[in-house]
Amino acid sequence: MSINSFSRRGFLKSTAAVAGATALPQFAAADGHAPLTVGFIYVGPKDDFGYNQAHAEGAAAVKAMEGVVVVEEENVAETTDVQNTMESMINFDDAKLLFPTSFGYFNPHVLETAPKHPDVRFQHAAGLWSEGMPTNVGSYFGYIGMGQYLNGITAGHATTTKKIGFVAAKPIPQVLLNINSFLLGARQVDPEITCQVIFTGEWSLAVKEAEATNALADAGCDVITCHVDGPKVVMETAAGRDCFVCGYHANQAPLAPEKYLTGAEWNWAGVYTGMVQTVLDGGTIDNFVRGGLADGFIKMSPLGSAVSDASRAQFEAVKAEIMAGGFAAIKGPLNDNAGNTLLGAGDALVETDIALESMDYLVEGVIGSTS
Amino acid sequence: MEDLGLWVIPLAILGGAIRVSTPFLFVSLGEVLTERSGRINLGLEGTLVFGAMSAYAIAYLTGSPWLGVLAAAAGGAFFGLIHGLICSLPRVNDIAVGIAMMILGMGLAFYFGKPYVQPVAPDLPSISFGWWSDIPQVKAALRVNVLFLIGAVLAFAMWWMFRATKVGLIIRVVGDSTDAARAMGLRPTLIRTLATAAGGAFAGVGGAYLSLFYPGSWNEGISSGQGLMAVALVIFARWNPIACFGAALLFGGAGALGPTLQSVGFSEGYYLFFAAPYVLTLGVLIATSSPTRAMTGAPGELSITK
Numbered sequence: 069m070s071i072n073s074f075s076r077r078g079f080l081k082s083t084a085a086v087a088g089a090t091a092l093p094q095f096a097a098a099d100g101h102a103p104l105t106v107g108f109i110y111v112g113p114k115d116d117f118g119y120n121q122a123h124a125e126g127a128a129a130v131k132a133m134e135g136v137v138v139v140e141e142e143n144v145a146e147t148t149d150v151q152n153t154m155e156s157m158i159n160f161d162d163a164k165l166l167f168p169t170s171f172g173y174f175n176p177h178v179l180e181t182a183p184k185h186p187d188v189r190f191q192h193a194a195g196l197w198s199e200g201m202p203t204n205v206g207s208y209f210g211y212i213g214m215g216q217y218l219n220g221i222t223a224g225h226a227t228t229t230k231k232i233g234f235v236a237a238k239p240i241p242q243v244l245l246n247i248n249s250f251l252l253g254a255r256q257v258d259p260e261i262t263c264q265v266i267f268t269g270e271w272s273l274a275v276k277e278a279e280a281t282n283a284l285a286d287a288g289c290d291v292i293t294c295h296v297d298g299p300k301v302v303m304e305t306a307a308g309r310d311c312f313v314c315g316y317h318a319n320q321a322p323l324a325p326e327k328y329l330t331g332a333e334w335n336w337a338g339v340y341t342g343m344v345q346t347v348l349d350g351g352t353i354d355n356f357v358r359g360g361l362a363d364g365f366i367k368m369s370p371l372g373s374a375v376s377d378a379s380r381a382q383f384e385a386v387k388a389e390i391m392a393g394g395f396a397a398i399k400g401p402l403n404d405n406a407g408n409t410l411l412g413a414g415d416a417l418v419e420t421d422i423a424l425e426s427m428d429y430l431v432e433g434v435i436g437s438t439s
Numbered sequence: 440m441e442d443l444g445l446w447v448i449p450l451a452i453l454g455g456a457i458r459v460s461t462p463f464l465f466v467s468l469g470e471v472l473t474e475r476s477g478r479i480n481l482g483l484e485g486t487l488v489f490g491a492m493s494a495y496a497i498a499y500l501t502g503s504p505w506l507g508v509l510a511a512a513a514g515g516a517f518f519g520l521i522h523g524l525i526c527s528l529p530r531v532n533d534i535a536v537g538i539a540m541m542i543l544g545m546g547l548a549f550y551f552g553k554p555y556v557q558p559v560a561p562d563l564p565s566i567s568f569g570w571w572s573d574i575p576q577v578k579a580a581l582r583v584n585v586l587f588l589i590g591a592v593l594a595f596a597m598w599w600m601f602r603a604t605k606v607g608l609i610i611r612v613v614g615d616s617t618d619a620a621r622a623m624g625l626r627p628t629l630i631r632t633l634a635t636a637a638g639g640a641f642a643g644v645g646g647a648y649l650s651l652f653y654p655g656s657w658n659e660g661i662s663s664g665q666g667l668m669a670v671a672l673v674i675f676a677r678w679n680p681i682a683c684f685g686a687a688l689l690f691g692g693a694g695a696l697g698p699t700l701q702s703v704g705f706s707e708g709y710y711l712f713f714a715a716p717y718v719l720t721l722g723v724l725i726a727t728s729s730p731t732r733a734m735t736g737a738p739g740e741l742s743i744t745k
Contacts, residue, residue, distance in 0.1 A: 113659050115556045143549075143659065266701045267709055274661050276698065276713070278654035279455060283698035286447045286454075286576045301654040304559075308655075309579060323559065437706035 103137045104164055104348055106130055107157035109150060110142040111170035112272050116298035118317040119271075119334075123169040123193065125318075126336025130344050139163060146172030154181050158188055165347050167340070169193040171240065178205055189353065191343060194242060196425055197355045208339065208357035210365030211419045213242075213249040214390050215332020216293070217397040218368055219314035220253020221386055222329040223291035224261055225379030226312045227254070233289030233311075234265040235280045237272075237296045239438040241427040246295050246332075248431045249397045250314075254291075255433060257382070264289050265436035271297040278305045285309035291329070303328075312374060319369045330383070331369035338364045360419055362391045394418050404429040405436075447576060448699055454580030455695020456688040457587060458653050462487065462645040462662075463687035464590040466669035468597060469641030471680050473519070474673060475601060476634035477614035477627070477740030478526055481537030483642040484666030485544020486518045490646025492552035495657035499560035504651045507560070508586070511647035512640040518544055519639020523632030533742055541666075555657050563652045586648045593641075594684040601680070610634055614738035642666065675720060677736035693719045 106127075114124035120142065131138040139161045144153050150173045157163040166188060168178055174195035182190050182202040195207035223232045232254055234247050251263035264287055266280040277294070281302050284292055292306040293314035300323060306313045307324035315321065315331020343353050359365035368387065371380055389395050396418045400411030410429060411417070417424055430436055466483050473480045490511035498507030522540050526533045566588075569581035600607035613620045613627045613634075620627045645666075650657045672690065676682035693716040700712050 113553075113556055115553070116658060117557065264702055265706075266698050268698075269710055269713055272658070272660040273663055274654040274656070274658060275459060275649075275663070275665070275694070279459065279695055280698040280701075282454065282458070282579065283447075283451060283695070283702040285579065286451055286699070287702040298658055298660075300656050300658070304655060310575075435704060435706070436701065437709075439707060 103135050104344070105137045105139060105157075105162050106344060107154070107161065107163040107166045108138065108140045109144050109153055109157075109166070109168045109170075109173070110140070111146060111172070112143060112297045114140065114142045116272070117300040117320055117323070118296070118298040120169070120297060122317050122334035123167070123336055126334075126340040127167070129337035130340050133341060133344060133348075135348060136344060137161075144170075146170055146177070148177070150177045151181050154178075154190075158185050163188065165189045165191065165344065167191050167193065171195070171242070174207070189347065191353065201355075203355065206353050206355045206357065208343075208359075209242075210334060210339075210363075211358065211360035212332050212334065212366050213245040213397065213424070214360055214395065214419055215366050215368060216246040216314075216316070217249040217253040218383060218387060218390075219293055219316075219330060219332055220250040221256055221383050222371070222375055222379050223250065223293070223312070223314055224254035224257025225376055225382070226329055226374065227261060227291045229288045229290045230258060230261045231287070231289045232261060232263050233281075233284030233287070233292040233306075234263055234434075234436075235277055235284065235292065235294035235296060235302050236265050236267050237270060239267060241425050243295045244427045244430060244438065245398075245424055246316075247434055247436075248427070248429075250293055251431060251433050252397050253386075256386070257379075261433070263434045265430065265434055267436070268296065274298075274301045277301045281305040282309065285311055315369050321369055321372060325372070327374065328369070328372040329375055329379075330371050333367050333369055335364055335367045358420065360390065361387070362393060390419070396421075398424065398431075403432040405432050405434050407432075445703060447703060448696075450576055450580050451695045451699035451702075452692040455699075456692035457580065457583055458691065459694050460687040460691030461584065461587045461590055461648045461653075462665050463669045463672060463690050464594065464684060465586075465645030465648065466642045466666050467672045467676065467683040467687060468590070468593060468680055469515075469519075469638035469645070470670050470673045471638075471676075471678055471683055472597065472610070472641065473635045473638035474741060475614045475678060475738055476610045476631045477617070477738050478523070478631050478635055479533050479537060479741060480519065480522055480540075480635055480638060481534055481667075481670060482518065482522055482540030482544060483639070483670055484662065484664065485541035485548070486515045486639050486642040487544075487646040487649070487666035487669075488662050489518060489544040489548040490515050490643030491650035491661050492548040492555065492646070492657055493643070494647035495560050495650040496552065496555045498651055499555060499558050502561060504561050504563045504647075507651055508563070508644055508647040511643040513643070515643020515646070516636045516640040518643075519636040520632065522639065523635035526635070527628045527632055549659050552657055552659070556659075560651065560657070562655055563648070565652070584648065584652045586644065586652065591684060594680045597680040611738070614740050616739055645669070671720075674737075675724060678738065679736060689719060689723075690716045 108127040110120040112120045171194040182205045190205045192207045194209045197207040254261045268276045291312040294302040303320045303323045307327040321328040396416035399416035401413045402411040493514040494507035494511035497510035498504045565582045565584045569578035613630045617627045672686045676686045696715045697712040
């Protein structure tokens, strides 16, 4: 073979053969079917001791399933970035099931991308799917407000100043429900307790979260919880100021073992493996999925050593009520913190009530404002 | 804990100034040193983040926060050195290189920092200057970290250095006129490169403060632009190290306003309060501006003044 016979066509042929050979194993799953590619998209780092870590632990459980390939991308902003990420997972990784896990991905990004890819299923966390939205979109979430209600009960027992604190990111319905539930749980112990809330304005701003925690401690709050993406800074700062802490998203007990009362955690592993199995079996996931403590969507951290016997007893009793179903943390008579009546005596919004997902108020006893 | 009412506002501003100012101080001191030698390093945001990561990683692995600070300084000096060397090549724009170095620093920090988001590293020690008070809020506000004190001393030392020492004058000559420096037998490129490396080391130490004291943990959002803001503070402080100290304190104190006002009941419009440091900076800039002495103190060889 002379040097001239090294033609362009020959080159293409041989490289195509190599490419084909390397691509082959991807398509050959154990049972001969193409494996299902599942994409997970996180707004922050997936080991943030918080929201993203909780989802990533669910993704890890999916990864262990047979016939499934998982692709992940972290630090994806709630902008057109997420549309690009979804498009590339669909076009380059051949993903057929996507889990964009941040609240802000839903509208407009998921809703705009979904109609272009009718064969791909979009499962969005925390969004509110309703009739008329694309049918290949689903939204799922858990009633974690109940977890904050239980947090509140341990906080109500632990506080001596009758002031508890909440570091919150943005005034969206889920966050407001958590704040209100935390206070109402504490008020089950002592109706004079108030809850100071400080909004930082962003999901992850370490310095501002630390400043907010210090401001709460300065204002006399002695039990602090939060709703930010990574609660690590809040937990460590609060414990450093000698405050008790209640966790959120994941178990933060190792960060402050002496001060950690309990925490409201996500439990996505079971939920995600269930959804992926449904798709593998050729079934369809419901467009609107919600679940609570009883369904295994959320769980509570083991009670810490600082939790008193009385606190433990009330915690367990209320937890049993929630597990039984139909529990209402938000019940009348109830006013908002501007004095307007929200619910009359006898009215109640049970944990499954869809009205809770458009909450735009802070209840009486919460010191703070939604704007 | 006592209810201090509105007294918590000045207390929080004081506490915030002490807690939050240190990274601004170190980065702006590093930038003053670099710019006084006639070069701009916009990459200090990346150096800050890389410093935060390396300090946290080394402190966690060795158990010694001071080794972490040392590692951050070494890493920062390395980044500064690279920046200095690249900018020594002919026709290289230091602003473009700075932006590239910023992104590189952050990228490397995120890449190497992945395994250290979860672990808990030991914190730097702090000194309690609040022993005279039995009010817990005062005690907390006056818990001063050693790095803050070092930074304050450094600011005055650097001011004195530029004013009265041979090294300081050499750096200023190089920064004000390359030709004059050459005529004196100095080597401007070498001196600029060394000043940039030293400035990088300062920024690295600022990062160590972030991850090892306040807020005291490593994650990818730890800086959120503080390094960039600190570089801007240098112009605000007119290349004067003592003014940098003042600017950093002002910035830290104003940053505490947002959370504190919410905690005492001024809860409406908190997004506006969070803008307080920036509004203050703009206000001071406008108040001190003058058409006749706009660039007073600016080194003559900076690429923006040439």
